[in-house]
Structure formats: C-alpha cells, structure tokens
Amino acid sequence: MILKQFSTADFSAFESRYRAHFINSLSGFKSANLVGSQDENGITNLSMVSSVFHLGASPALMGMIIRPNTVPRDTLSNIKQTGVYTINHVSSGIYQQAHQTSARYDVEVSEFDEVGLTPQYLEGVAAPFVGESLLKYALDVREITPLTINNTVLVIGEIKHVLLPEIIVAADGYIDIEQLDTVIVSGLDSYHVTERLSRLSYAKPYKKPIALNLNDDVNNSLNRGR
Amino acid sequence: MILKQFSTADFSAFESRYRAHFINSLSGFKSANLVGSQDENGITNLSMVSSVFHLGASPALMGMIIRPNTVPRDTLSNIKQTGVYTINHVSSGIYQQAHQTSARYDVEVSEFDEVGLTPQYLEGVAAPFVGESLLKYALDVREITPLTINNTVLVIGEIKHVLLPEIIVAADGYIDIEQLDTVIVSGLDSYHVTERLSRLSYAKPYKKPIALNLNDDVNNSLNRGR
Numbered sequence: 001m002i003l004k005q006f007s008t009a010d011f012s013a014f015e016s017r018y019r020a021h022f023i024n025s026l027s028g029f030k031s032a033n034l035v036g037s038q039d040e041n042g043i044t045n046l047s048m049v050s051s052v053f054h055l056g057a058s059p060a061l062m063g064m065i066i067r068p069n070t071v072p073r074d075t076l077s078n079i080k081q082t083g084v085y086t087i088n089h090v091s092s093g094i095y096q097q098a099h100q101t102s103a104r105y106d107v108e109v110s111e112f113d114e115v116g117l118t119p120q121y122l123e124g125v126a127a128p129f130v131g132e133s134l135l136k137y138a139l140d141v142r143e144i145t146p147l148t149i150n151n152t153v154l155v156i157g158e159i160k161h162v163l164l165p166e167i168i169v170a171a172d173g174y175i176d177i178e179q180l181d182t183v184i185v186s187g188l189d190s191y192h193v194t195e196r197l198s199r200l201s202y203a204k205p206y207k208k209p210i211a212l213n214l215n216d217d218v219n220n221s222l223n224r225g226r
Numbered sequence: 227m228i229l230k231q232f233s234t235a236d237f238s239a240f241e242s243r244y245r246a247h248f249i250n251s252l253s254g255f256k257s258a259n260l261v262g263s264q265d266e267n268g269i270t271n272l273s274m275v276s277s278v279f280h281l282g283a284s285p286a287l288m289g290m291i292i293r294p295n296t297v298p299r300d301t302l303s304n305i306k307q308t309g310v311y312t313i314n315h316v317s318s319g320i321y322q323q324a325h326q327t328s329a330r331y332d333v334e335v336s337e338f339d340e341v342g343l344t345p346q347y348l349e350g351v352a353a354p355f356v357g358e359s360l361l362k363y364a365l366d367v368r369e370i371t372p373l374t375i376n377n378t379v380l381v382i383g384e385i386k387h388v389l390l391p392e393i394i395v396a397a398d399g400y401i402d403i404e405q406l407d408t409v410i411v412s413g414l415d416s417y418h419v420t421e422r423l424s425r426l427s428y429a430k431p432y433k434k435p436i437a438l439n440l441n442d443d444v445n446n447s448l449n450r451g452r
Contacts, residue, residue: 005388023280023286026363028258028408054253054256058245060252062253103433149368149382189427203329
C-alpha cells in the first residue's frame, strides 16, 4: 500500500479543526473514562477524559492529562479543592451520554443531571461515581504537575477503592473489561467496541508467545516455568 | 449487577503478578504501539509501549511512559543519544511479533531481527520505522521528565513526519484507524480489534449529539451552525 508523507509544514497548513482531528487520531485508540468530582459545596461535575493511562501497580497509580482551557477545568478545580475523584469506564450503553458531558455547561450545572447519569456515593469518598458504570474506582490525588510545554496538566492519582463485578476477574488477576462492553475512542468523536484476538503468554527471548485461554492462570503457568 | 469492592488493603494482599494484571486492567483499553529507535552506532531497538497518549495538536505532541527498570530501557537510552524515535501502530497482522518485542533481549540484539519485522528508514530520520506498519510517525524528543513518584519517565516528543494511506483520512481530518485493523491492549497481554459504534457530533449544551457518517465533514457542519 502506498503511504503518503505529511510533515510539520503540512500540519501548520491544516485548518485548526482539521489539524485537531488528524493529530488526535495518531496516538491510536484511547480509553474512554468519565471523571467524577465535586466542589466543596457538593456541586458535582462529570467529564469525559480520553487520556487516562496506567502509571504503576504498586502503589496503584493512574495518570491523566487535563486541558485547563477546555471543559474539564471544573474537574481540575474540584480535585484541587477535595483531593479526590473517581474514574468510571464508559460502556456502549452510556457512550452518548458520556460524549455529551464534553459540552460547555456552566460551572453551577451538574453534567449528571444534564446528560441523565446517576451520581452514586461510597462512604468516605467525597466524589461521585457514575451509577450506570460497572467498573469504577476512587483516587486520592498525589501530584498535579503543569506541563509547561503546552499548558496542559498531568494529574496523578492513587487508586483507593475499586468497584466491579467479581465474575470478570480471571484467575490471574486480569480483568475482562470486554465483557462489560467498555468502549474506546479514536480521534475526537469516534466510539468503538472490541473483539478479543487473544491473550498471549509472557514474552521470553527465543520462544514464540502462545495464545492463552481467558481463564488460564498466567501466573501459575509462569511458576511452572512454562 | 452486584459490584464487589476492593480497597488498598486488598491490593497489598494480592500476589505481585496478580496485582500487576489487576491494576493494569483498570485504565481501560490501551493503544498498542511499537517504538523504534537506534543508538549512535546504528544498533536498532523496537519495543511495545501501551502508554502512548495525545498531549496536544499544535504543536503536535505525544507523551509516553517508560519504565527504566524493565525492557524499554534501551529505547530511553537511544532516545537520549539521538533525540529521535518512531511510533508505529500495531495491526492484527503483526500483534504477535509486537508482543514478542517485550522479551528481555540483550542490548546488542535487534528486536527487528528476532521477531521478524522490517526496519525502514526515511531520509533525515535517525530511527527505524516498522515496514509492516501502515500508520507511523517520527518524533523529535522535546522533554524527558522523571516522575519521582514511582521512578517512571515521561517522554514528550513532537511529531515531525507522518506516514499513512491517504484514503483513510476523512474530509474533516479524522483518521479511520479501524480500517487498518489497529489493535488495542487490555491488561498486560490481551489484544483486541474494534468495531465502530458511531462518530458523534460536537457536543453542545442542551442538544443531543447526533450520529455522523464516517465521511461527514464535521468541521463544515459546525461552520453551518448545525
């Protein structure tokens, strides 16, 4: 297949919305998460974030990028006030509501009410979960780091409480999020569901990876030196 | 559906591989990319990275997290030496080879040779692309920031050259990566392809988003005030 080359001069020549679509598509598929938060007065906020990424398992750390000049600014303000937020997987049943949270509602408006999702609370956590989401967790903020290169902000949180259906956790700890119809985003506005190709065995030099069944216990197979 | 709660005391009690699988699954689906680099002597390196994320469109910035104590350490060393690297989308045709690059090969070994992928060069770019990948780009490193919270490293690069089939770029700049069978990762080792639900119109307060056809020009429809 013939590939076309685009370089920096081309990017500069793109109209700005065209450039936003084009460049946003390049990272590959992105996770779709709703971030729940509230201010000191309990006014809730819900915003779609496609930049949540795994940072470490022990402690359990998650990163996300916030653009202070666009809609999730209330999220950032709330997190600074309370130190707490939730991350909620978006499934195919709620992706249209999730997308709608990115509209520029006024600060005193709760996106929960506007898009028709249900705030849900866990005792001791001062941030709302999304009732309709089947995989969600609460985080304590650990670091808020401005990235001066383009005025975005890296927020790092530590996962404190996870809520999910136990049946989707495999014997080795892998969580089968596909069973929940968790969606993904490409570009700014395209939503997709997934179909598993395979799990693959832990890669070792000079051995081909083998396909695993979903409920194989990868950790035990490792212990057996397979 | 009944949800089970897991909290920090549970995470601590998990066996370490179990915890790695569990926590790695929580961010949602992750992009699957191969990062190509080489050292000053031209020894090439290729490593699977699932933490590439969009940081900004103008300039076109991409972030990724590197764990210096695991396999991509050669990648980080190479990027520091040459200032350049490539990011290559992983398709369903090469996901097994891509996974295999995460094995701990010695530093003088090229993962290209070991897993059977083809290094490909663009004039003026001192880093190899993956010949078999149909969407790929070269970046100049802009910032390398240690995240002291867990000894990972945030690498930010600016996209300089993009190679892709022009036919997958929609009228408004959106790139239909699903057409390339671009895969995604969940947890540490599960690979998936995707099926589009819909593109959705730009969200505005008090209007429901509408589904778009793939080749609708979103930018023009915005200009028309739809």
